[in-house]
Amino acid sequence: MTDASASERQESGTARYVRQLFTRNISAKIAATPMIVTVLVIFIGCTLWTIYYSFTNSRLLPTGTFVGLDQYTRLFGTSRWNVSVWNLIWYGVFSLSFTLVIGFLLAVLMDQKIRFESAFRTIMLYPFALSFIVTGLVWQWIMNPTLGLQGTMRNLGFDWFTFDWIARSDMVIYALLIAGLWQGTGFMMVLMLAGLRGVDEEIWKASRVDGIPTWRTYLFIVLPMMRGVLVTAVVLAGSGIVRLYDLVVALTRGGPGISSEVPAKYVYDYMFTAGNIGQGLAASTMMLLTVMIIIIPWAYLEFGGRGKKS
Amino acid sequence: MKRFAVAASVAAALMSTTAVSAANLEVTHWWTSAGEAAAVAEFARVFEEETGHTWVDGALAGSGTGANPVIISRIIGGNPMGATQMNTGRDAEELIQAGLMRDLTDIADEMGIRDFYVDESLLEPCTYEGRIYCFPVNIHSWDWLWLSTAAYEEIGEPVPTNWDEYVASWPALQDAGILPFGLATGWPISGVPGVLMAGIGGSDLVLAINRDKDVEAVRGEDFRRVAEALDALRSVVSPDMMVPAFGDVGNQLLEGTAAGNIHGDWLQGDLQIAGGVPGEDYECLPGLGLNDQLTGGGDSFYFPVLPDGTDPEVIEAQTELARLLISPDAQLAFNLVKGSMPIRTDIDLSSANACMQKAIPLLDNGLLPSGDFSLSSDTQQQLQDLSIEFIDNDNISVDDYIERYASIIESAD
Numbered sequence: 001m002t003d004a005s006a007s008e009r010q011e012s013g014t015a016r017y018v019r020q021l022f023t024r025n026i027s028a029k030i031a032a033t034p035m036i037v038t039v040l041v042i043f044i045g046c047t048l049w050t051i052y053y054s055f056t057n058s059r060l061l062p063t064g065t066f067v068g069l070d071q072y073t074r075l076f077g078t079s080r081w082n083v084s085v086w087n088l089i090w091y092g093v094f095s096l097s098f099t100l101v102i103g104f105l106l107a108v109l110m111d112q113k114i115r116f117e118s119a120f121r122t123i124m125l126y127p128f129a130l131s132f133i134v135t136g137l138v139w140q141w142i143m144n145p146t147l148g149l150q151g152t153m154r155n156l157g158f159d160w161f162t163f164d165w166i167a168r169s170d171m172v173i174y175a176l177l178i179a180g181l182w183q184g185t186g187f188m189m190v191l192m193l194a195g196l197r198g199v200d201e202e203i204w205k206a207s208r209v210d211g212i213p214t215w216r217t218y219l220f221i222v223l224p225m226m227r228g229v230l231v232t233a234v235v236l237a238g239s240g241i242v243r244l245y246d247l248v249v250a251l252t253r254g255g256p257g258i259s260s261e262v263p264a265k266y267v268y269d270y271m272f273t274a275g276n277i278g279q280g281l282a283a284s285t286m287m288l289l290t291v292m293i294i295i296i297p298w299a300y301l302e303f304g305g306r307g308k309k310s
Numbered sequence: 311m312k313r314f315a316v317a318a319s320v321a322a323a324l325m326s327t328t329a330v331s332a333a334n335l336e337v338t339h340w341w342t343s344a345g346e347a348a349a350v351a352e353f354a355r356v357f358e359e360e361t362g363h364t365w366v367d368g369a370l371a372g373s374g375t376g377a378n379p380v381i382i383s384r385i386i387g388g389n390p391m392g393a394t395q396m397n398t399g400r401d402a403e404e405l406i407q408a409g410l411m412r413d414l415t416d417i418a419d420e421m422g423i424r425d426f427y428v429d430e431s432l433l434e435p436c437t438y439e440g441r442i443y444c445f446p447v448n449i450h451s452w453d454w455l456w457l458s459t460a461a462y463e464e465i466g467e468p469v470p471t472n473w474d475e476y477v478a479s480w481p482a483l484q485d486a487g488i489l490p491f492g493l494a495t496g497w498p499i500s501g502v503p504g505v506l507m508a509g510i511g512g513s514d515l516v517l518a519i520n521r522d523k524d525v526e527a528v529r530g531e532d533f534r535r536v537a538e539a540l541d542a543l544r545s546v547v548s549p550d551m552m553v554p555a556f557g558d559v560g561n562q563l564l565e566g567t568a569a570g571n572i573h574g575d576w577l578q579g580d581l582q583i584a585g586g587v588p589g590e591d592y593e594c595l596p597g598l599g600l601n602d603q604l605t606g607g608g609d610s611f612y613f614p615v616l617p618d619g620t621d622p623e624v625i626e627a628q629t630e631l632a633r634l635l636i637s638p639d640a641q642l643a644f645n646l647v648k649g650s651m652p653i654r655t656d657i658d659l660s661s662a663n664a665c666m667q668k669a670i671p672l673l674d675n676g677l678l679p680s681g682d683f684s685l686s687s688d689t690q691q692q693l694q695d696l697s698i699e700f701i702d703n704d705n706i707s708v709d710d711y712i713e714r715y716a717s718i719i720e721s722a723d
Binding site: 059060061074078079080145146164167168169253254255256257258259269270272273274275276279 | 375378379382383386401403404405408495496548549550551552686687688690691692695698699701702703721
């Protein structure tokens, strides 16, 4: 008897849950509908479309027939793609670590109650106001061996001066890195500075009372407290890295040779110049897969244990 | 589509109040370098003078790699222009097959174009199931070796008359601090292997590889000599000496800081704008001075099918432009400035410059199919990637190059 009443209660509970799913907060749900439709159709729908057509032999128009993994076999047999992937990995590792470290250091320096702080902040943030195209063009001139820094220094009599990374296949990726860091670090600094300012002043007082050196307070107390800001910074920097395209186009056009090619440029060139949608979509699916491999474990750690944590 | 319809209806509304009926026709093209822009202005001038319609110029930057995607996506996306230039070749193949391009067969029959086109093979890329969908307006050829008179004066040697003499002059040029071969970054290298193939390998090799896609020909002795020539070329080309655009190479040639360059004949438009006189400031060797046939490519005009409800005036303007582009007057005016060969045999080219005069007799030997003609854009892109990589990376041996070229040709369509 108790069993029956329990299951009855359970049933009515389920029914109530279903009813409430539609009626409770009805206005909020209506307001969210356009966003839900956008996500389903544009993000998820187009992603599925992309993945499907990467298994076809479509050329200029998406009309091809199913060819299995042919596009992927070709993709990984293409030296340009393989070079692109390695370039992205190198650029990504260096770019992510340097932007975070330099951004944090600059923010700490900025946090020392210095004079003209807002002026410095503006100067550091200014490069971020420039697009990657402008950044790329500026650095293209600076790093041009005959016209830029190297040429100027040599004309001034410093014959030993060499700075020709942009023209050297083995160094060009670091030339990209310089331009990328110049553009992006200021923004990281501002983010980190906001995080630092968000730490309660009482913490500082307490650590001072305990006689903890400032650098230890920053590293072991303040930094862990900035977890939210750090996650935001990593996600922003990471997404900027994966879609790296315009900087390369403006700075090196993938050269010298193919030594600074990146996956996004491969996708664009094969979809639009070569008119091979199948190949372009296979490449972009691989980019998606890379992002998923990074995002899913992180999302699992971040949100998976939510019930337990809070 | 909407924007075009609005423009057309606004134009129609304006026109209906005036006695003269005329339409605005948007024409897209990527003729943006100094010489090219001057040439396309000739088309616009003749069109406006003779028909009374207005040429709305839609110049797009970025050539085949930047502008072509814009043109294609506008047509696919349902926002077609009135007319557009594209390279003669297979880039628009699928657009024609999808029925997005206007059928020009009636105009072609009425004008009897097969009688005056210099080479029927030019019309092949425009033909689909026996109907004609585009009109080639000029013949361009990559097969030119440009040489700087100033550079050879400086080293006190006569200007070479063929590729072999040119290669032999490299050490002397390098001793004098002159770049043997000027090169711009990016796509300009992509045409060079084809030129070497036609010049050093000969007509049979071009036909075997480009037309028949014969893999054994790629692995053969003739192609090896082509690959070795490219190998020699990369030894005198270094990335820190490359210039941003092909027009800059023209300046290097005129100044004498670079001695030679392989580039298509459209370089000549820029040389002339910069004040160069053929035979005095620069020399030109069609077919590298070795072959008596040229590979032919060029530009064609396409007329997209306009959406329903378009003002008939605009469609009429399309028809008139199509007729006019291949008429003798426009052909002469355009090609003299552009530095390309006209597609008609029946016009007087005595006013053409010395370099064009050299090419006229070669046209009588028939055109060889260029990569643009016979290879899909996908295959061309792969070959371009390979060439760019090979020129820069000395670790790729000649054997690797041949093998990779062969595997691309093997899968070519």
